Amino acid sequence: MALFDLPLDELHAYRSRSVEPEDFDAFWSATLDEARTHDLDARFELCADLGLTTVDVYDVTFAGFGGHPVKGWFVIPAGTTEPLPVLVEFIGYGGGRSLPHAHLLWASAGMAHFVMDTRGQGSGWAPGDTADPVGSGPSLAGFMTQGIEDPATYYFRRVITDAVRAVEAARSHPLADASRTAAIGASQGGGLALAVGGLVTDLAALAPDVPFLCDFPRATRVTDRKPYREIIDYLKTHRGRAEKAFRTLSYFDGVHFAARGSAPALFSVALEDQTCPPSSVFAAYNAYAHADKEIEVYEYNDHEGGGPFQHAAQLARLPRLLKA
Secondary structure, eight states, X not given: OOOOSOOHHHHHHOOOOOOOOTTHHHHHHHHHHHHTTSOOOOEEEXXXXXXXXXXXXXXXXXXXXXXXXXXXXXXXXXXXXXXXEEEEEEOOTTOOOOOGGGOOHHHHTTOEEEEEOOTTOOSSSSOOOOOOOOXXXXXXXSSTTTTTTOTTTOHHHHXXXXXXXXXXHHHHSTTEEEEEEEEEEEXXXXXHHHHHHHHOTXXXXXXXXXXXXXXXXXXXXXXXXXTHHHHHHHHHHSTTOHHHHHHHHHTTOHHHHXXXXXXXXXEEEETTOSSSXXXXXXXXXXXXXXXXXXXXXXXXXXXXXXXHHHHHHHHHHHHHHTTO
């Protein structure tokens, strides 16, 4: 696919038309207050016999939205005795936490690495272990329309709450330095990192890679590719519900979380990306509140973005921000 979105100079000037709800902050404050009525109950069980000699791996369970159990991995350099900077990573759409040996990069760079499983997903391309015990009204296959009738019932209310609780769980481990915490992720994981960056005010760094869940009004018009297409297919069937659906989505739009970003950030975007259109990524980047922000532009790539090249950019920047 050749370039299909705005030219790069216009992308740098683009601003989303997504309307922020007046009670956006109150909604999220109440949501997180309710989640915190449940004991975090973060449990770290050291894994043995994995065949990995350079890292120690912990199988994690913590209480997310509604007190529901959420799984994760905590990976650190073998023999660590002093607290380390901690990167909390969120997974792309459809994937789960996978197996421990899939997560060796950041421990190899001398950091603690917490990987959150995504409730109800983990069956598309990487296995997961976390159920979503909450049902929803009519929804299309996938997750984008589950509970879309109301912000209180929308699927991503639960997932974003889990993500904030994942930061709290990661910081609870004695070998994690809470003052040096970053949120990272690609695609859906990047969108969740942006949400965490807007809700957790004391992060040291943020790295949203080709982020999803941004600028819903434009993304659903620019691309015909799923997952955004799930929303349009839902509205094709449920005629007359667009206003209500997009109001629900406005509570979960990365643009509004970005406007509250309080940590230095490294974004990435791919200009041929039809899954997360460039304008939707720039909508979040241009709205991002912290002055210390950069974006890596991959001109000839689709949703794979920079791949290992973006990892190299993160390896160059994140340790400095975290003073590793």
